[in-house]
Amino acid sequence: MEEHKFSIGQEFPDVKAFRNAIKEAAIAQHFELRVVKSDLIRYIAKCSFGDCPWRIRAVKISNSPIFTVRSLEPTHTCGCNAQNAHNQASVDWIVSFIEERLRDNINYKPKDISHDIQKQYGITIPYKQAWRARERGLAAIYGSSEEGYFLLPSFCDQIKKSNPGTVAEVYTDCADDRFQRLFVFFYASIYGFLNGCLPVIGLGGLQLKNKYLGTLLVATSFDADGGLFPLAFAVVDMENDESWIWFLSELHKALEMNTQCIPQFAFLSDGxxxxxxxxxxxxxxxxxxxxxxxxxxxxxxxxxxxxxxHALWQAASATTVVSFKEKMAEIEDISSEAAKWLQEFPPHSWALLYFQGIRYGHFSSNVEEFNIWITEACELPVIQVIEKIYNKLTTMFEERHSKSKSWTSVLAPFAEKRIEEAIKLTSSYQVLQSDEFEFEVISAERSDIVNIGTHCCSCRYWQLYQIPCSHAVAALLSCKKDPYALTVKYFTVESYRETYLPKLHPIPGKIELKRSGESLVNEDIQVVRPPKFRRPPGRPEKKRICTDDINREKHVVRCSRCNQTGHYKTTCKAESAERI
Structure with a gap:
């Protein structure tokens, strides 16, 4: 380990650099260090093992912060056989070891820290010590949670100044100025959603794991190619009915300010x-x-x-009453208890066939995708969570806008592929025209009626997905009409490009925010203190806790043989008791 050897006359920028170097050498060479004297002008240390002669002395050069080694006894007679643990492997030292790694990877876990130190230095550090070092390292890089709340008002102001039209508001408890809620809706997202996205909104939440916990409420949508499009998000102290009413109220106000008439949306949530x-x-x-x-x-x-x-997915995607009933009967055959359980959810709330609005073929919200997209930021202070979302949004807008420049088709790839597949199927169809708009399309398996005037087909695919089905494409091609032109605008390349047309402008960094915050401390501005809730000890829950889940009645199973609750027929003991 040549890099951990010292020599007389060797110089270091300052006393801190020398202390770090000597500590690093002790850990790397496996000997315990005993500091004899340490101050701003001199540093004397020796090996702590018995009569081992190793010793070093360094002093500060006059009129300079530089430290230089003046005397050194480099010989060890102790064998440098320190135990697995090491006194010099303090939390501060671990922080210096992991800082760059943590900056590159927020998900650098305590067990990974322990493993890397063991691998590189051959020493073992306790999990708790690695955890403390990680917490301190995150605070050093991203700031403390308390600082994040203090800077929130300045941060919201800077967001609105740098991105005009953006909604960014922080709300506190009037009694003690403690944080309650934060709502952010970037103007780029507002414009992109209203001018290019599908009118479908997913709602959900993500449990934050920072010092003061909280829940990130999210609204998302789909772009013309079916991709995730984050809309608005909020941080609340607790997810409950009141917080959802507030979040949707803020969402409604933001949309109302930017459009004359709010369209009918299809919302997807956990119900x-x-x-x-x-x-x-x-x-x-x-x-x-x-x-x-x-x-x-x-x-x-x-x-x-x-x-x-599997059967439930097929029932949900069924486009005819007959196929829906078949799949529901299949569920009944598999488990009558499951069929009874499913009755709690009326078909119009989940089945595509009976849904009263238009979902454009989307059965699930993409909130889970958003959660994966931003999960690495869940342990950071609240202000850093917003910064991470902003950074990802900026990258997403730039990449997708650039990608769409090379597209030459009318429709985005998702819809383009559907039309191409439909065109391939038309070769085996026979088309009979009844009048200007109505056609009968005959295939080997079935016969379907298509009305190109009302955009309807008896298979109901066209109505439910808003993309012409193969029967509709056959009818359109037979009368020399363009099936691409009769696909709704939401699936066009033009809509996709319009979605990602706006730019997100840079937001000042933490230093500028600090200056802004410090300059306003004595003025009449909003003060935000951390909420009262703090992260409890122990391993955090992996999933967020919803108040509905706490109060929801558990499903009670009933045996079909003895009619008792608490078990199924397969585990019933009544029959075995009768035999005895």
Whole structure:
């Protein structure tokens, strides 16, 4: 380890650099260090093992911060056989070891820190010490949670100044100025959503894991190519009915300020009562569906049968009454209990066929995708969470806008592929024209009626997905009409480009925000203190806790043999008791 050897006359920039170097050498060479004297002008240390002669002395050069080694006894007789633990491996030293790694990877976990130190230095550090070092390292890089709350008002002001039209508001408890809620909706997202995205909004939340916890409420949408498009987001102290009503109220106000008439939206969520009630209040003309990913996960967890999950997906995507009833009967055959459980969710809230609005073929919200997109920031202070979202949004807008420049088709790739597949199927169809608009399309399996005037097909695909089905494409081609022209505008390349047309402008960094905040401390401005809630000890929950989940009644199973609760027929002991 040549880099950890010292020589007389060797110089270091200052006393701190020398201390770090001597500590690093002790850890790397596996000997314990005993500091004899350490101040701003001199540093004397020796090996702590018995009569080992190793010793070093360094002093400060006059009129300079430089430290130089004046005397050195480099010989060790102790064998440098320190135990697995090392006294010099303090939290501060671990912070210096992990800082760059942590800057590159927020998800650098304590167990990874321990593993890397063991691998590089051959010493073992306790998990708790690695955890403390990680917390301190995050605070050094991104600032403390308390500082984040203090800077929030300045941060919101800077967001609005640098991105005009953006909504960024922080709300506090009037009694003690403690943080309650934060709402952010970038103007680029407002413009992109209203001018290019599908009128479909996903709602959900993500549990934050920083010092003061909280929940990140999110609204997302889909672009013309089916990609995730983050809309608005908020940080609240607790997810409940009140917070959802507030969030949707802020969302409605932001959209209302930027359009003359708010269109009918299709909302997708986990179906919690709080969201449903809030939507009825704030978006009464829109429609609400249960996210199929959430529903299938629930039925899979409740009954532990993959066949139910598969059948439920098929029922949800059925486009005719006959096929829907077939799949519901299949669910009944697999488990009558599951069919009874599913009755709690009326078909119009999850089945594409019975949904009163238009979902454009989207069965699940993409909130889970957003959660994965931003999950690395969950442990950071609240101001850094917003910065991470902003940075990802900026990158996403630039990359997708650039990507779309090379597209030469009318439709975005997702819809383009659907039309191409439909065109391939038309070669085996026979088309009979009844009048100017109505056609009968005959295939080997079935016959369908298409009306190109009302954009309808008896298979109902065109109505439900808003993309011409293969029968409609066959009818359109037979009368020399363009199927691309009869696909709704939401799937066009033009809409995609319009979505990502706006630019997100840079927001001042933390230093500028600090200066802004410090200059306003004595003025009459909003003061934000951290909330009262703090992260409890122990491992945090992986999933957020919703008040509806706490109050929801658990499903009670009933045996079909003995009619008792608490078990199924397969585990019933009544038959075995009768035999005895």
């Amino acid at each position: 919690s009562k709080g969201i449903a009630d809030a939507l009825k209040t704030k978006f009464p003309s829109s429609f609400h569906a249960v996210c199929m990913r959430h529903l299938t996960d629930s039925i899979g967890k409740e009954f532990n049968d993959s066949r139910l999950v």
